[in-house]
Amino acid sequence: MARDAEATRERILSAATIEFAAHGLAGGRVERIAAQARSNVRMIYAYYGSKSGLFDATVADALRRMAENVPPRSEDLAGWAGDVFDHHQRFPEVLRLSMWARLERPEATAEPGDTYRSKTLSVATAAAHPLSAVDILVFIYAIAQAWQLSPEGLTGLAENPTRGEEVAARRQAVVTAVERMLHAPG
Template sequence: MARDAEATKGRILEAATTEFAAHGFAGGRVERIASAAQSNVRMIYAYYGGKSGLFDATLAEALRRMAENVPPRPEDLAGWAGDVFDHHQRFPEVLRMSMWAQLERPEATSEPREIYRNKALAVATAAAHPLSAVDILVFIYAIAQAWQLSPGGLTGLDENPVRTEEVAARRQAVVIAVERMLRAGA
């Protein structure tokens, strides 16, 4: 049976996303990743050079997919903030991996600079705003990520589990916050 390298790499990246999102770089285990990917540790080292290379590739792939799935909409930055919020609701592992990278492997976060630079250029050319395009992007990402990053004890104060209506209300709050920020600076 012929080996399909691309399929194996895809399974490894998928398993690594799950592992690193749950345990971070330090707690992630290549043995668990290999097992979940129906591969072996030797293939991880062959394809990625080791755990560091795998983590970096996994993070870069997750951020690349996010950039593709949620391209900036300079003509509707508030709507884009809602899109970022939605993305984090659907793919919380991307945000978790980003947080782990900032804590454990800040050098891995330098990879997506080009992605962010392109977004900032798109925003800068579309919006005449006293804040820089980078400041606007940082603010939008921070607002869109806020609920996902809130402590469980704080978000757990709500007596009812999160329902669809509550998520929709949170998304709307994100959109309104960005609209007001942009309007205040205009």
């Protein structure tokens, strides 16, 4: 019985990820999530308490998975930036969920701080840089997600912006920018 409950929770989180990434908390509909998850609204409320509770759980799950899949590497922060870029290319819904949370429910993004705290300490130990470890990680993360957040009119200026070569060039630009930031003269 516990396996079925866990499978149902996973289906609900998966459907909620799609729904909330597309529509945010205010626009997301529990009925659509239930239908997509092959569940019912009553089960969603039983598991998550409220629509906000489901949104929080969805954001926390997406950010936790990203932190697990792409942990900061103090020995190769530029490589980590490339990995974050790749993650956003493969899972754009994670970034969209995060942006909706920042707009509609900032407290939903607080949980992953614990996930990154120990990683930040290892970066602080390894980095001989005038910025704090947190600042370094925030800057690197911002650089890695910049193309996903930039207006289409700007990113679309390059010919064939969806071609693999263009994405690879953007990724390399991210890695190079982080390398230069970390090795800039103090």
